[in-house]
Amino acid sequence: MPLHKVSIRIDGEYVEAREGQTILEVARAAGKYIPTLCYLAGVSPSGACRLCVVEVSGVGRLLPSCTTAVQDGMSVTTNSEKLARYRRMVLEFLLTERNHYCSVCVSNGHCELQSMAAKLGVTHVRYPYTYPALPVDVSHPRFVLDHNRCILCTRCVRVCDEVEGAHVWDIASRGIRSMLVSELNKPWGESKSCTSCGKCVQACPTGALAEKGWAVEEMTKSHENISRLAVKRGVRV
């Protein structure tokens, strides 16, 4: 069934879109930048990081562009003073929540959190650091999970569940105590369901999931392949 075409405005410009597409998809196709962290093309959107929120005229609330479908006649603002401030606060929250020491991180220079902070102008944080004492899981022969760098975006959870079909990962506990766990909170290396495909590592935006053997700044990742694979296998169009 061919999908209806709709017309929306993004930051004042008229853009054509298909019904069922999200604001984010349409904006990206039109070359508009909306920052994201938990969004990963090819897996289901989660709407958790809130960086991609936009203003839609006539709607009182801010809406996440990654999950909100376009509607004919919609007028979207992707950037405003308020949005910019709130997005910076999200990054400040993430940077202070756990222990993000870029200088000793394998992903330094290739980290989405880091580059996003630079891009959105987070030059310093105004909140006290939490300094939680968090473990590092090195039980897997090839990979390592460093909870200190995890931002709980669940890209690994979704990619493992939806693309690889293994569902090794999930989030345990709740609130500020939320933790990424493999299987029923067993060391990753003891996981029976893990296929060691490494998609989670490639999907991870920070240095939380990394391959072993790399030193500072050496871990580079590519999640484009995952998205391509996912789309090809029809996980999500």
Add this chain to the structure above:
Amino acid sequence: MRIQDLSSYNAVRQAGLDKLLPQKPRIAVGMGTCGTGNGAEGVFHAFADEIGQRGLDVQLARVGCFGFCAQEPLVNVWLPGRPLVVLRRVQPNDVPRILDDLYLGRITESLALCKIEEWDHLTGQIHYGRGYPDIPLWNEIPFFRGQKKIVLRNCGLIAADDIEEYIAVGGYQSLYKVLIDGTPDAAIEQIKAAKLRGRGGAGYPTGLKWEALRKAKEEPKYLICNADEGDPGAYMNRNEIESDPHSLLEGMIIGGYLTGAHEGIIYVRAEYPLAVHRLSRAIEQAKQYGVLGENILGRGFNFNISLVEGAGAFVCGEETALIASLEGHAGRPRPRPPFPAQKGLYGKPTNINNVETWYNIAPIIAKGAAWFNETGSSKSPGTKVFSLVGKVNNTGLIEMPLGTPLKTFVYDVGGGGINGRQIKAVQTGGPSGGCIPQDMFDTPVDYETLAKLGSIMGSGGMVVMDEDNCMVDVARYFIEFTHSESCGKCVPCRVGLDKALKILNAFTDGKGTEADLDSLDELGRMIRDMSLCGLGQTAPNPVLTTMRHFRHEFEDHIRANRCRAGVCENLALSPCENSCPLHMNIPRFLQLYKEDRLEEAFESVVMDNPLPASTGRVCQHPCEDRCRRTNLDSAINIRDVHRYIADSIYASDRYPAMIERILARKLAPTGKKVGIVGAGPAGLACAFYLSLLGHEATIYDSNAAAGGMLRYALPEYRLPEHVLDKEIELIERLGVKFVFNTTVGRDLSLDELEAQYDAVFLAMGTWKEASARLPGIELRGVMPALGFLEAVSKGEKVNLGKRVAVIGGGNSAIDSARTALRMGAEVTVIYRRERKDMPAIKEEVEAAEAEGANFVYLAAPHRIVGTTDGRVKAIEVVKTRLGEFDTSGRRKPVPTEEIQVFKCDTVILAIGERVDDALPRASGLKLTDSGTIAADRYTLQTSRPKVYAGGDVISGAANVVNAMGYGKKAARLIDQHLMEDKRIAKLSRKWEYDQTPPASPSKEPRQLPGQLDPLERVKSFAEVTTGLTALQVLHEAERCLRCDVKANGD
């Protein structure tokens, strides 16, 4: 028995009616969780045993809860043909008495709360009978007056686990109706026309939701009842299910038929075991009777209901998280749209309604949309059930028409504050709601108005707070709750609440900063705007509303490290110390006395309060109002204890040595000079501490002696002059200089003072009578109270005549009345409100009554009538009646047509005093709108930075201890400013005394001081109160519960 047609329905109905109105007495015990918690189980078994032993033919039933929690356990007693009587606070040992009476065909009236002659169950009527003229009807008692029971129509009246009793009151009739009518679209239109809105809090129109589900094409469709009630302080859903589970089932089955769903799920908290039990049983019975399952009521409709127990996550009250939980996932929400009506449970169309919404369905079907619209407001018709809890006398579950003003909840239904305490705010909507301050109690309670104030209706929790609640702590408590209940999925809620909680913890620890306040505000807005689901979006409401309406409390915590409510442990020693304007360490002197260390007790007292004997006689004693012992029996008599300690030292030869001991505490001279205007309590206290701190203090006063109001306004029989003189002796010995008979502003300008001194403290008090517009005020024989008292104390001749009328209800009214009595006059005190509303000290009013003063309440002066030669002849008063509650929580007196005349020769006006603005105006000081001198709350600096002000000149006429508190605070601030150091702590010494609270509270009652016989004492100005004895003081010291001892023993 399966109901398949009308005749079988009617047969079941008759069977139910035979149980509800049997041919014998019926006793029904209210056995919701609340009743059971108050011992209803024991009462039920006591009845069962006793009825069995006596072989009585009495029907005993378990019903749900009638809603009046404060009066639990409730028991309904019914004799055939008579009204149903609700007995309150029934204990097992009341049971024999109740049955004895019942045997004689009587009701135990001493336990009766109210009676019910007939009851409209909306789907049916029950006529119990008439009689018992002495027992009030249920809706005549304040708690129920104004309530309208739609949702709670059956609660507490029918057996919760008997479908036959439910059918007896017309249950499942509405279901029958929609099935027979067979026009679901029309029925949905009816729900839409009724404008029923979701009772879970968001208020979305139920009819629209149902219509969306009906139109959804996909199958199967699901109906869900959200019974995951998790707000602290809210328990209406629990009670509804426990008391009347079939109403919920009927609502859902009707909903299923109308929307085309065949499966219903009730998601109920596992923490509600009784609700789960009763629901399971109701589902079983409903299937058995053919109203649930296959071929319902023989009309070919199938619908099933299953029960799922939630694992106790607050976030699962959010519909998408609830669906995730039902699907077996962790309870985390997802963004909407898509809404559940499009993609809900297992991706299928789903409708979720709160428990209470479902309870409205059967009545709307039975009585129609127009009937429903008669109740409530036009936008929000119907009622809402609220759990009214916290600091009100009548706590309980109440069902009120939407749009009822908040003050009706608090004062009429709730019966006002406990022990007459001032109510400060109401928190609505639980952790997602906000606090509404007392001056906004006119607010109608409906969805829109509450949202406008930054709160929400929520599930209907209503927590009343009084002066013992710290609003900062309230905000902290709710953020702590949402912080621990946040699912952690989205960043603003997960991390933002953590940041907010850290700031609030710092506030309650006294470690917050002004910058934190702004940061908290920004955090609150960001979390509200950016969070994924309702939990995060509403979590900041308690913070944002308390910061908006109670900003001064936050500032107190930050700028003065002060928690006025005494809740924040690090900021208050004990409730008594915290409420004393002088912050006397009360537990310490009580303990020192208890350890037989009188001199040290005196030292402790006098270093905290330089006028302990005077205040020991006349203080308004806020400490006693806050004493925790009040909750046990009555407050410690703190005032009389420090009076005794001071009196015994003053009367002994140890006083000179004690003076030396205090002088030894004086710090080295600083060379700084401070000028003080006014030798009243504020000026004296300020001078005392300034001198101790090493400064040179000079007090100017227009009178010829020190003391101010203490000397010239307080009559001799309350505070003898020699007591005051003794106390001023110590202040003089400290080196304070007095310049009498000098009025600053007339004899000396403020500029001159400012030039001479390093700082000036203005403490002139309020000596000018408030202006009154009253015809006849110019007549001879009309005088202001203060002028009268001053003249008497100075020994001037005052001619009162035979009869005196005193207008007013404050301390100066009572002082004037008692003084006039001593001058041989007949006295009538005229006050426009009720006795309990009088601002005067209670003991003083009692004393005046004992001495023979007449009191006329609810009367306002109208006109003073004069003789032809211009003398007072009489006063005319207008009788008033009590109107609406005003912002002080008292009923406003409204004039009536009735006029009374009192003959009198003198009229004393005690209607308040104000600041004499001659000096402030002449010296260009800023004044407030109410005519007091404008001074910073925290620094006490006036618009001239070297000039400080305190006491009545900035607060308006108050009392002695309030003034002294300002004086002490001014000394600390002036010293801090002059010396650029916080030196006040250098005056305190280390104390060692026992830090163990009593193992069990002393059994002694509050000790009362001796008093002269009223008939004797009224003949002279001799001091009325003779004080406590040494043994009594020891009893009082032993009665102290030692709230100052912290758990860690510091």
